[in-house]
Amino acid sequence: MAEVESISHSGICVHDLKEAEEFYCNVLGARVHSRVNFKTQDALRGRSIHTTLTLDDYVFAVMLTEDWMEVPDAGQLRGANRTRHSFCVPKARFPKVLEMLEAVEVPFEGPVMHPEHGPFGESVYFRDPTGNFLEVLWRRDEDVVYSTVQPLGHGGGG
Template identity: 30%
Template sequence: MAALKIEGVTHWSIPVNDLNEAEEFYGELLGLTPKGRLGNSVMSCFNVGDHNILLCERSSPVDGLLAENGGAHHSFTVSPDTFNEACRVFRQRAIKIDNLTYRAQGFFTGRELYFYDPSGNRLELRDPTWTQGMPEPSFEELATS
């Protein structure tokens, strides 16, 4: 059998505990463009670039961080200035940080900041402009600069 020919991505879905809280986090903090709630009001659509993301409210909230999901996460590309600003804002708002990585080799190189949304989903901000040999300040250094 020949492989199917997928023509594009309609959307990715992220499960959340509280839709209102998630809309504020993804819209007001991360700056994704709100497109509106779907008819049943337990899902809210956001857009970034040419991608749609559905926030889907869980029927039963999950407690804790979801780091045990085998490294699963959602990654957003940002500019160097936005990356630095995110470090400052995340520190001010006490956003839970997983780690800051400087990746010199591999498929997705650059500096990567892993953090958690209010529902415990692991997210990443990636600045692809960072290359090996550039400075590697810590999260605290970036957050206080």
């Protein structure tokens, strides 16, 4: 047993919060949980700097950068640039996901088959509108019953 249950929450820096919300909700299927204004001035200006999203049992935040963030050339679809978030779907739905990415004109690289001795099946790689690297895959262990990720109802207190 590991000494860590799960990832409590995670953050992704973006250049345009509204664009990021639309991408993660419309393409990945996330839901807006809350928009956080850490400062009253932000609320007065109607400006949110941090949107907390949920996707199934996962809580993550898209956070507005204060200035322009260097990202690799847009032609590179597979990479990490420090980190990459990966999402799994059932193997049976994987072909539909590829069709969906094509339909919404999100360019992707793959599918790439993983070694059979590992838990991952096939992956495709793409990027969000800011240029953060993402991955969707099916997993060979999709029928294994793991411990449940505890819900936090976390809204981005950080």
